[in-house]
Amino acid sequence: MTEFLHNDISPPPPSFWEMTAVFGRIGLLSFGGPAGQIGLMHRVLVDEKGWLTEERFLHALNYCMLLPGPEAQQLATYSGWLLHGRRGGIVAGTLFILPGFLVIVALASAYALYQDTHWLPALLSGLKAGVLAIVLEALLRVAKRALTNRSLVVIAAAAFIALFFFGIPFPLVILAAGIIGFAKGRGSALSPLEKGGEMTATPSWKRLVLGLLFGVVIWQLPLLLLWVMTGPGTLVDLQIFFSKMAVVTFGGAYAVLAYVAQVAVDTHGWMMPGEMLDGLALAEATPGPLVLVLSYIGFLAAFRHPGLFDPMTSGILGASVAAWATFVPSFIFIFAGAPYMEKLRHNRLLSAALAAITAAVVGVILNLSVWFGLHVLFAEVERIPLLPAVNLHVSWPAWQTLDLFSLCLFIVSATTLFRLKLGMLPVLGLCITAGFVRLWLT
Template sequence: MPSFAEMTKVFARVGLLGFGGPAGQIAMMHRALVEERRWLSEERFLHALNYCMLLPGPEAQQLATYAGWLLHGVRGGIVAGLLFVLPGLAVIIALSAAYALHQDASWLNGLFFGLKAAVLSIVLQAVVRLAAKTLKTPFLRAIAVLAFIALFVLALPFPLVVLGAGVAGYLRARRSGVEKTAAQTPAVDRPPLLQSLASLLFWVAVWQLPLLILWLLGGGGGLSSMFAFFSQMALVTFGGAYAVLAYVAQVAVAQYHWLKPGEMLDGLALAETTPGPLVLVLSFVGFMVGYRTVPGIDPVLGGILGSLLTAWATFVPSFIWIFAGAPYIERLRGNASLSAALSAITAAVVGVIANLALWFGLHVLFAEVRHLAFFGGEAAPGISWPLPASLNIAALALFAVSALLLLRLKVGMVKVLAMTAAAGLLLHLLGL
C-alpha cells in the first residue's frame, strides 16, 4: 500500500499527462497502478472500471476517484479525483481566456500533434494487454466483439451495450447454477444505511451549494441558469463527452445564446489539446457565459468564475457516485453471479476501448474521416471510414516511432510523450 504522498504524486502525473480521452487515461492508470506499482490487482482494477462504466459522467475521472478511495479512503478519492481534473481545468481556463480576448484558436493546431500519436500507442498497448488478461473464454470474446460491433457499426447507445453485456453474463451464470462464493471475502464493510443516506445528502448539498449562493446574490447574470443546466447534464452524460456535445451546443447557441455558431467547435478544439476528460469543453462554455453575462466585474474574472462553476456542476457528482456506491460495489466481489455479470461487462469494456482506440486512431492518422451508412441518410447505422488520400505521413511516422519505443524498447511513457510532443511541435513550426 503506497503512502499518501506517493499516491498523490502518481495521480498528479496522470492528471498532467492524461491526453487521449478515456481510452488513453484508463490505459495510463492501469499501467501506473496495476503493472508498474502493483497497488491494485488486475481483478480489483477491472471491478472498479466496470462500475464506473455504468455511471453518468467522465468514467476515467470516476475510476481515478475509486482507485484513490481504495488506497486511502475518502481523502484519497478526493485528492485522486481532483488531481485528475485540475491540470486540464487550469489549461482550459487559460486557453478560453486567450480565445475570448483574441478569438483565435488556430495556433493550437500543431501544439499537441506528436502527443496524440504517442497516446495512440499507449491506447493500443492497453487494448492488447486488457484483452489478453480478460477475454479467457469464448463467451467473453464474443461479448467483446459484439460490443465493438454495436458501438462502431450500429452506433447503439453506450449504456445499452454495457447493461446488455452485464445481463447476458448474469443470466449465463445463473443458468450454470453458480452460487455465492465465500472465498471472495469483501474487503470493505458495508456502512449502515442511515450513514449512507446521510453521506449522500451531504454530498448532494455540497454539489448544489453554489446554486444557493448565486440565488442569494441575485443570479450572477446568467450563471445560475448555466449552473442548473450543467447540473442536469451531469446526471445524463452516459458514454462520455461526445454523447452530449451536440445537445449542449444546440442549447448554448439557439436557446440561451451563450455562444455564437461555430464557437462550440472552437471550444472542442481547445479541449482536445488539454489533459483530463474531454468533457472539460463544458468549462469553455462556462467561461464564455461568465465572460459575457456577469455584470460589475472584469470579463475575464467573470469567465473564470463561470468555468469553475461549470466544472463544479459537472465533476462533483462523480465523487457522489463513488463515495455512496463503492462500499456496496466492493461487496459484490463476493457474489459469483454478479461477478460473472461484471466479467461480461469487462469483456464489453474491451470492445468499448477498442472502439475508442479505433475512432481516436482514425482521427489522428487521417485528415478526413467519413461516415458510411448502410441504408442511406446521415442518421443511419454505419461505420467511420478514412479517406486514404488524407493519410498524414508525419502522424503515422510519429505513431510508429512511439509504438517502437513503448512496446519494443520499453522506454518510459513520460520520455516518449515528451519526445513526440517536441517532434510534433517542431514539425508544426517547419510547416510540415
C-alpha cells in the same frame, strides 16, 4: 476515516502522500480520452505500484462504466477511495481533473482575449499521433487481462460490432453484456475474478441516505451562494444547466456535447457556432476528461456576460461553476455506491455479470481506438450506409487525405512504447516537439 479494510490490495499500502504524488502524476499525463486514461491508471496502479489487484481494478472500472459522467475520473476516485477512504477518493479524483482544468482555463482566457489558435493544429497533429499509440497499448493491456476465455472474447467482439457498425448507444451495450453475463453465471464459470478478502464493515443504509443528502447539499451550495451574491444571471444559469447535464451524461462526453453546443449557441447565445469546435480542440490538447470543454463554455459565457465582476474574474468563476456542477456528482456516486459494490464483489452472479461488462468495455475501448485512429490519420472520414434498414454503417476514410506525418509519428511512437519501453512522458514530449517543428517548417 477509511470505511473498511481489505486484504487484496497488495501490501504494503501506500502512504497518503505517496498516493497523492502518484495521482498528481496521473493527472498531468492523462491524455488520450477514457481509453488512454484507463490504461494509464492500470499501468501505474496495478502493474507498476501493485497497489490494486487486477480483480479490484476491473471491478471498480465496471461500476464506473455504469454511471453517468466521466468514467475515468470516477475510476480515479474509486481507486483513491480503496486506498485511503473518502479523503483518498477526493484527492485522487480532484488531482485527475485539476491539471486539465487549470490548462483549459488558461487556454480559454487566451482564446477569449485573442481568439488565436493557429498553433493548435500543429500541437494536436503531434500530440494525437502519440496518444494513438498510447491508446493502442492501453487496449492490448486491458484485453490481455480481461478476455480470459472464449465467451468473453465473443462478448467483446459483439460489443465492438454493435458500436462501430450499428451505432448502438454504449450504455445499452454495457447493459446487454451485464444481462448476458448474469444469465451465464447461473450455470457456468464465466467470471475470471479471483477470490479475496471481504470487507470488515457492512455498508449502512442510514449512512447512504445521509451521505447522498450531504453530497447534494454540497453540490448545489454554489447555486444558493450565486443567487444571494448576484441574483439571476449567467453564473446561476451555468450551475443549473450543467447540473442537469451531470446526471444524464451516459455514453461519455461525445454523447452530450452536441446537445450542449446547441444550447450554448442557440438558446443562451454564450458562443458562436465555430467556437465549440475550437473548444473541443483546446480540450483535446489538455490532460483530463474531454468534458473539461464544459469549463471552456462556462468561461466564455461568463466572460461575455460578466454581471457584477470584471470579465476575467467572471470567466474564471464561470469555468469553476461548470466544473463543480459537472464533477461533484461523480464523487457522490462513488462514495454512495462503492461500499455496496465492494460488499457484492464476490457474489457469483454479480461477478459473472461484471466480467461480461469488462469484456464489453474492451469492445468499447476498441471502438474508441478505431474511431480515434481514423480521425488522427485521415483528414476526412465518412459514415457510409451499408444496410440502412437495420442502421448498418461503416466509418471509411478518404484515402487521399492520409496524413503521412501523423502516420510516421504514430509508427515512431508505437516503436518507442512497445520496443524501447520508454514510457508515456518521452513519447508525448517527442510528439509535441515534432508538431511544433512541423509548424515551424510550414
